Structures are given as structure tokens and as C-alpha cells.
Amino acid sequence: MRLVESVAKQVLSRHGLKAPRGIECRTAAEARAAADELGGEVFVKAQVAFGDRAGAGLVRRAAGAVEAETAARQMLGSEIEASLVESVLVEAAIEAVESFYVSVHVDDEERARVLRVGSGGGAGYDRDEAEVQVVVPRHGLELFDIRNLVGRLGVRGAEREVLARAVAAVVSAARDWHAYTVEVNPLFLVEDGALAIDAKVELDDYSLAAVPDPGLLPDQVEADRERRAREYQQSDHRGSFRYVQLIGESYDGARVGSHSVGGGESLVVFDALESVGLRPANYCDTSGAPSQEKVAFAAALIASQPEIDGYFFSSCIANQPLSVTANGLVEGFRRAGWRGPTVVRIAGNEEAEARETVSAWAEAEGVRARVVGRELDEWQAAELLRGLLAEGA
Amino acid sequence: MAFLVDESTRIVVQGLTGSTGKLAGDMMRAAGASIVAGVTPGKGGRSADGTPVFDTVEEARAVGASASILFVPAPLLRDAALEAFAAGMSPVVLMVDGVPLDVSLELVTAAREAGVVLIGPNSPGVISPGKSLLGALRADFYSPGSVAIVSRSGGMMTTIAYELTKAGIGQSTCVGVGGDAVIGLDIPEAALLAEADPETERLLVFGEVGTSQEERLAGLIRSGAITKPVYAYIAGASAPAGKRYSHAGASAEGEHGGAVAKRRVLAEAGATILDRYTDARRL
Numbered sequence: 001m002r003l004v005e006s007v008a009k010q011v012l013s014r015h016g017l018k019a020p021r022g023i024e025c026r027t028a029a030e031a032r033a034a035a036d037e038l039g040g041e042v043f044v045k046a047q048v049a050f051g052d053r054a055g056a057g058l059v060r061r062a063a064g065a066v067e068a069e070t071a072a073r074q075m076l077g078s079e080i081e082a083s084l085v086e087s088v089l090v091e092a093a094i095e096a097v098e099s100f101y102v103s104v105h106v107d108d109e110e111r112a113r114v115l116r117v118g119s120g121g122g123a124g125y126d127r128d129e130a131e132v133q134v135v136v137p138r139h140g141l142e143l144f145d146i147r148n149l150v151g152r153l154g155v156r157g158a159e160r161e162v163l164a165r166a167v168a169a170v171v172s173a174a175r176d177w178h179a180y181t182v183e184v185n186p187l188f189l190v191e192d193g194a195l196a197i198d199a200k201v202e203l204d205d206y207s208l209a210a211v212p213d214p215g216l217l218p219d220q221v222e223a224d225r226e227r228r229a230r231e232y233q234q235s236d237h238r239g240s241f242r243y244v245q246l247i248g249e250s251y252d253g254a255r256v257g258s259h260s261v262g263g264g265e266s267l268v269v270f271d272a273l274e275s276v277g278l279r280p281a282n283y284c285d286t287s288g289a290p291s292q293e294k295v296a297f298a299a300a301l302i303a304s305q306p307e308i309d310g311y312f313f314s315s316c317i318a319n320q321p322l323s324v325t326a327n328g329l330v331e332g333f334r335r336a337g338w339r340g341p342t343v344v345r346i347a348g349n350e351e352a353e354a355r356e357t358v359s360a361w362a363e364a365e366g367v368r369a370r371v372v373g374r375e376l377d378e379w380q381a382a383e384l385l386r387g388l389l390a391e392g393a
Numbered sequence: 394m395a396f397l398v399d400e401s402t403r404i405v406v407q408g409l410t411g412s413t414g415k416l417a418g419d420m421m422r423a424a425g426a427s428i429v430a431g432v433t434p435g436k437g438g439r440s441a442d443g444t445p446v447f448d449t450v451e452e453a454r455a456v457g458a459s460a461s462i463l464f465v466p467a468p469l470l471r472d473a474a475l476e477a478f479a480a481g482m483s484p485v486v487l488m489v490d491g492v493p494l495d496v497s498l499e500l501v502t503a504a505r506e507a508g509v510v511l512i513g514p515n516s517p518g519v520i521s522p523g524k525s526l527l528g529a530l531r532a533d534f535y536s537p538g539s540v541a542i543v544s545r546s547g548g549m550m551t552t553i554a555y556e557l558t559k560a561g562i563g564q565s566t567c568v569g570v571g572g573d574a575v576i577g578l579d580i581p582e583a584a585l586l587a588e589a590d591p592e593t594e595r596l597l598v599f600g601e602v603g604t605s606q607e608e609r610l611a612g613l614i615r616s617g618a619i620t621k622p623v624y625a626y627i628a629g630a631s632a633p634a635g636k637r638y639s640h641a642g643a644s645a646e647g648e649h650g651g652a653v654a655k656r657r658v659l660a661e662a663g664a665t666i667l668d669r670y671t672d673a674r675r676l
Contacts, residue, residue: 315548349531
């Protein structure tokens, strides 16, 4: 789970690292009022989890309330990396005495968390340039260890102590919140301490029950369908079920509900759809012997997206009984009232029976559907869906 | 020869008496695997389909077990895995999906310190067709031969093996390293095993967005540590970055870990990039 900046900063604040005064706003009028309240120059920052916000013009300096309102109006409702901007953070602009980069990332080569601290920091900073890059030992890092490490950056005395304590906050947040990533970039040293100017936190989805303060995790970091999928998965553990919303309401190209069996297969399907100019509205994987009801829930969730033009289902050569999956699929289509162009590609166990189930549904409902098997690959099947969409256009 | 598992691999199934353990046990026997023991604490002295069941892995080792696969409930996973490492089982396969990050970090580190090859978590296992299977895979989609498959996806490994088998191309050993961000044996390490295996002539990799495994494989090719021909399909070139998909390791951050960058560095190192995995038929 990737936390938006405002929530990431609250996590860090629990560990003693503060952020500039800021107010989260959902409308341009709120942004104007917030800038008035803060006074002076402010930053207006789109609250989406990650992505190159600065590069996309989603972090802007505003001289006052009017500029803040304009910036917020332009940002709200825009889209970056398939996420919709639903709120902005209006934050007091800060003058730094000194600026740093601090992060703790899980490194797949080291199979451990790696701490990085560097001078400068800010947009475009390359973390591989950081002066301090150390593996965090299993037993953690003590404050004195960190004091020794940050000495490499040439800081001494009070500055060194402030920096060491800020770094310690990042290290302990990463450990206690079971995070893949905690990054503060930049960290400003100011007259009376340290401030996190920007922060990124990504938590492990499988450790959410173990975080120190679950109440801090807001609904807004997940799209509504993502939340419903996750909650369903918690109630029915048979097999995997992962849903990721990719396109917000602002997208107006041709889009496809995407449903696959297998985590690798789902990514293959994206490549296949792209090859014929179709764009997935969502990611959804139901695999590892899911129940019929789970597949039905997923299919209804996908098919009920108001603005999809077609539905694409594909499986890798799966062990799971695909007749169960097929029954779930058509049940979900019925629940959602889905009758749009549909391609279902079924490969693996009980393939023939599963295909028959979907074909019978399509015939009974008069749906323009193509039901295929392993004789066609994902690219050829995607071509069929493009054909169906073109016929209907 | 093959690598990781062969005819001489003697398997203990931790959790053989559970329903998943039984199912996987049947798949492994159908693939020619030699299962010498099951372990279920509290059920020692029984037998499951003729296989003796013990309370501890140490007792299973005493009857010849050398490799383990775990089918135990999530709360018992950590203890069971550490027990397998302590008893010197290698390889040890963890199929379970959804292991909390810090448990994975602990287990992967412990396996390294014990000198044990850990495959997973979130791995379908490893198969040397015609010889042995330590995992839950349909052996009939695989066939013996000289192409090694190393895959971050279990389903796609079987799918690619099926395509190869249909085209008359057999496999030496196929290993699903697991879809998580923190795993034991990874693609570069598996590739080095394939390089050292006299039976393996070519290596086929199914990669995807996220982690640095494919980039490190490219480094091994560049340095000459891998000399056998490498073919790679990298999924997810069109998957938006900044999202984490169902494989917990499948997450790119801008250029970092993106499929396009992975394809580029592998191609520059001399690997052959497949535009579709089905191009493997023409290997």
C-alpha cells in the first residue's frame, strides 16, 4: 500500500520527524482558504501516491491564495500514472539551512533494508549517489551508529544531532510499519530542527494488520473497487484475488475490463492489449483455485465499471479447475448486467467444459463474444476483441 | 544431471497429512519424485499413503530426506522453515503467497546463513522433467531436454513449458523463483546453476517489472559468468509504473525496474529478447 504524502508525513511524525504546516484540500476553494490561513508563500502538491509529481506539474509554488486556488483547480481531477488527483496538500514554503536525502528501501539483491543518506537531495536526486549507503542489520541501527554514519556528510555538532535523529525516525518508521520504502526527499534542516519536505511510504500489504496505528491508513489511498476486492479477499482466502484500478474517470480513450488467471499472465495480457491499441481499465488476477463466488465477485466488480467498452479474460495454463472459474465468470457477468463485447481465453484444467459454459452464456444472452483456448495466444485473442469493438463502433 | 532436483533428491513434505500436502504429494509422485517422509508435529508414527510421518524434520533426515517442501498454515510457517534449515534440508521450497515482508527477510537471511537453497516464498517449485519435482506442477506439460526455464511466475512457467513441449523442445530443469520482492534463490543465482549444469544448453527467462534480478542477470552475461544462450520475455512493458500488482515483486518505480529498461539491458548484454513468450516455440 502506497501512502499519499500527507499520510506518509503523519507516519513520520509518529516517529518524531515533523513536516511543514500543511492543510489537505479537496476543492480549489479550500486550497485558497488554506493558503490564506498559512500566509505567505505556499506549495500546492497533488496527493497521489508516488509518480514524478514535480515533472508532471503537480507540485507548484504559489505566492498567495489566488495562485494557490488556480494551481489546485488545475491539479484536481487530473491523472498521473493511472491515479486520479482527488486532493491537494497546501503547505507553508520553507527556507532551508541545509538539505538532505534520506531513505530506507528493501533491496532485493541484499535481501535487507538499505539506508541511504545524501547531501542535497530534491527533485531528480539519484539515490545511488548518496554518501551513506549501508545495509540495516537485523538487530537495527542504534542512534550512535547513525551519528557515526552521518559524520561522513561533514555535519558536526547540533546539525549532526538533528540529522541523526531525523534519520533514526526514518529507520524506525520503516521497521515498525513493515515498509518496503520510507523516503524523505528532501529533508530540510531549519533553525529549530528538521522537516520532511516530501515523503514517500510504501507498506507491505501482508503486514497491514501489524502496523502500529492502522487508523492512520486512509481509505483514499485505495480506489473503491480496490478496497472492495481486498475486503472480499480477507473473507475468502481460497486462492489469490488482486484488483488494481488503473484509470480514473478522467480517461476518455477505449478501455477494457481486464481479468486474468495468474500474476504473470495478467502482465502478459497488458502487453497483448497494448499491441492492439486497447488500454486496461483495471488489473485483476484471480488464481490459485479461487471459489466460484470469488470469481463472480471479481467479474461483477470489473464488468460494472461504467465506462468499459469490452471485457478480456485470459488464463495461463492453470492447475485450478477452470469450470469453477467459468461458472463464476458468467455469474458475475449476469450480476453486473454485462452484455458488451467479450473475449474469454481459457487454457488449462477442465478447459473444454469451461469454454462450453461461457459459450452457452453468450448464446443465451445474445452477447458478441469469442471463447477461445490455448490454440490462440494472448496477442491473437486481443486481436479478436479489437475486432469485436470495431464491429460495434 | 539437471540442477536443484534430480532422481537422487529425497523429499520430506512438511504438512503431508493436510489436504494441500496430499494433493502436492500426488503431483510429485506422478512426476517421479521420491518422497521419503512427511512431517506433521503431533502425528509422528502414522503414515500417509504409505509414506512414514514424523514429528520433526530431524527424524525425517535420519531416514534420508535431503530436500523439503512446506504446506503448513501461515502462523506455523516461520518455525517450520527454520526447522528445515536447521536440519540441513536443501533445497527448501516455500509455495505460500502473502508471507509478511519481515518474515520473508528473516527466512531468506537465515537460509543464507545456514547454507541452504531456499526457493520462494510464492514459488510453484522446481521440476527436472522425467526425474523429480519439488513443488505443485502438472508434470505432463513438461518434457525432458536441455532448455532450463527460470521464471518469476508459476503459471507462465508451465505455459511456456507447454509451448516448448508442443514444439518438441524439452527442458532440463524449470524453477519458479517466486513472485515476491524478497526471495531466496533468484534469477541470477538460478542462471548460474543452469550455466554449471552440463545437461542445460540454453536458458529461457520469464521476467517481469520490479526488482533488479533481470538487470543483475545482464551483468552476469556481460562479465562472462553466463556463456550459454539466454532468451528472455519480460512482461509488463505496458503496465503503469507506480503500482504493485499481485506478485509483490512486480512493481516498477519510473525507470527503476521497468520492463522496457530490463529488455534493453538484457539485449545489450547479448540475450535474445522475445516479443511474445510464444516465440519460444521457435527457439
